[in-house]
Amino acid sequence: MSFALGLRCRDCGETYPLAPQAGCETCFAPLEVVYDLEALGRALHPARIASRPADMWRYRELLPIEPEAASPRPRPTGLKIGWTPLQPAPRLARSLGVRELYIKNDAVNFPTLSFKDRVVAVALDCAVRFGFNVVACSSTGNLANAVAAQAAALGLESFIFTPADLETAKILATRIYGARLIQIDGNYDQVNRLCGEIAQKLPWGIVNVNLRPFYAEGSKTVAYEIAEQLGWRFPDALVCPMAGGSLLTKIGRGFDELRALGWASGDSRICGAQAAGCSPISTAVKNGSREIVPQKPRTIARSLAIGDPADGFYAAETIRRTGGWAEDATDEEIVAGIRVLAETEGIFAETAGGVTVAGARKLLASGRIDPNGSLVLVISGNGLKTLDAVADQFDQQVVLPPRLADFEAYLSSRQPAAPALETVLA
Ligand SMILES: *Cc1c(COP(=O)(O)O)cnc(C)c1O
Numbered sequence: 122m123s124f125a126l127g128l129r130c131r132d133c134g135e136t137y138p139l140a141p142q143a144g145c146e147t148c149f150a151p152l153e154v155v156y157d158l159e160a161l162g163r164a165l166h167p168a169r170i171a172s173r174p175a176d177m178w179r180y181r182e183l184l185p186i187e188p189e190a191a192s193p194r195p196r197p198t199g200l201k202i203g204w205t206p207l208q209p210a211p212r213l214a215r216s217l218g219v220r221e222l223y224i225k226n227d228a229v230n231f232p233t234l235s236f237k238d239r240v241v242a243v244a245l246d247c248a249v250r251f252g253f254n255v256v257a258c259s260s261t262g263n264l265a266n267a268v269a270a271q272a273a274a275l276g277l278e279s280f281i282f283t284p285a286d287l288e289t290a291k292i293l294a295t296r297i298y299g300a301r302l303i304q305i306d307g308n309y310d311q312v313n314r315l316c317g318e319i320a321q322k323l324p325w326g327i328v329n330v331n332l333r334p335f336y337a338e339g340s341k342t343v344a345y346e347i348a349e350q351l352g353w354r355f356p357d358a359l360v361c362p363m364a365g366g367s368l369l370t371k372i373g374r375g376f377d378e379l380r381a382l383g384w385a386s387g388d389s390r391i392c393g394a395q396a397a398g399c400s401p402i403s404t405a406v407k408n409g410s411r412e413i414v415p416q417k418p419r420t421i422a423r424s425l426a427i428g429d430p431a432d433g434f435y436a437a438e439t440i441r442r443t444g445g446w447a448e449d450a451t452d453e454e455i456v457a458g459i460r461v462l463a464e465t466e467g468i469f470a471e472t473a474g475g476v477t478v479a480g481a482r483k484l485l486a487s488g489r490i491d492p493n494g495s496l497v498l499v500i501s502g503n504g505l506k507t508l509d510a511v512a513d514q515f516d517q518q519v520v521l522p523p524r525l526a527d528f529e530a531y532l533s534s535r536q537p538a539a540p541a542l543e544t545v546l547a
């Protein structure tokens with residue numbers, strides 16, 4: 122059964138039914154799903170979760186999805202999403218200078234290779250239940266891919282609104298599913314404002330507007346998986362990329378719920394990483410300010426380019442109350458972060474992953490993260506979608522004739538390997 126009771130305003134506490142709504146009617150703050158955790162704790166035990174299929178629906182009682190649809194996976198959104206690897210990363214650990222390191226690898230989340238498949242799975246399950254035939258979203262790219270693909274699988278029509286300067290791969294990986302892509306001559310914050318206005322006019326389920334309270338819940342499954350994969354314990358610290366700040370906030374919420382259920386205990390310092398060219402949240406954390414000052418984004422990390430983050434305040438608060446910190450990375454450091462992750466662990470992350478690796482290095486260097494503890498890096502998207510970011514990193518590829526003598530000549534003249542990336546990142 123579902124243990125979701127309703128929606129509640131995060132600021133004033135006003136409650137609302139489980140229905141499409143963008144925010145609180147009185148104070149406009151974000152809404153959160155409230156659960157009956159006591160009843161849930163009596164009905165469900167980690168041992169039962171362990172016997173379930175390896176996807177995010179193993180935590181279905183902690184998501185706002187239909188009770189009768191919930192076994193073994195919700196219908197019709199019954200896709201295998203989540204339960205991505207938590208990969209030990211000893212070689213990257215040596216490079217960063219930390220004892221115990223893991224990569225939570227959502228670069229290989231299905232079906233569209235980013236963590237956004239998790240949030241969209243919950244949002245579209247709710248969209249179907251609420252009777253929407255058309256779904257939409259504003260997106261910096263990965264959300265566009267996830268909504269387009271999953272809407273296609275559900276037979277829903279989709280409208281995707283993005284800034285016009287998106288990466289080619291993210292444009293094609295939206296259009297291929299038959300979604301209607303509307304590119305706007307403006308930045309994400311302008312696109313998002315437009316979607317807010319559309320939500321007032323049209324009977325559409327807009328994933329990050331009137332479905333936002335449900336959408337955001339999907340991110341909690343990253344936290345549940347990390348804890349379960351570590352044997353129901355928390356890492357001493359975690360680094361998460363931030364755009365609107367929802368993923369980081371919900372990882373904090375997911376850990377809180379596991380503590381309340383008594384399934385895991387202890388503390389985890391939740392740290393955030395942003396691009397230096399779009400750092401409203403990390404700037405507020407570093408300045409000790411409670412106010413998020415919007416910025417005009419200028420970074421190669423387009424998936425994180427949200428200058429006016431909807432959950433920025435809550436992300437900063439989560440960082441503060443868990444004893445975490447925040448850092449930001451220049452474009453050069455982002456590329457170096459992508460390369461060192463690929464070269465040490467064989468994981469090709471998108472620009473957001475470069476932000477996370479570079480941010481972690483700075484947090485370790487400054488002592489904000491304990492090098493003798495355990496650390497998880499949340500890698501949220503796939504490098505094949507942001508090839509342009511690394512396209513200028515390599516010399517012209519040599520083409521040899523198909524002759525052994527030429528290959529031997531090549532081997533003997535070969536230049537030493539590329540310079541160590543540590544120098545760029547240090
Ligand atoms: C959307 C996104 C994020 C951040 O998500 P928020 O919840 O908006 O902070 C991180 N990484 C990638 C790859 C994304 O697409």
Ligand SMILES: [Zn+2]
Pocket residue numbers: 130131132133134135145146147148149150
């Ligand atoms: Zn309110």
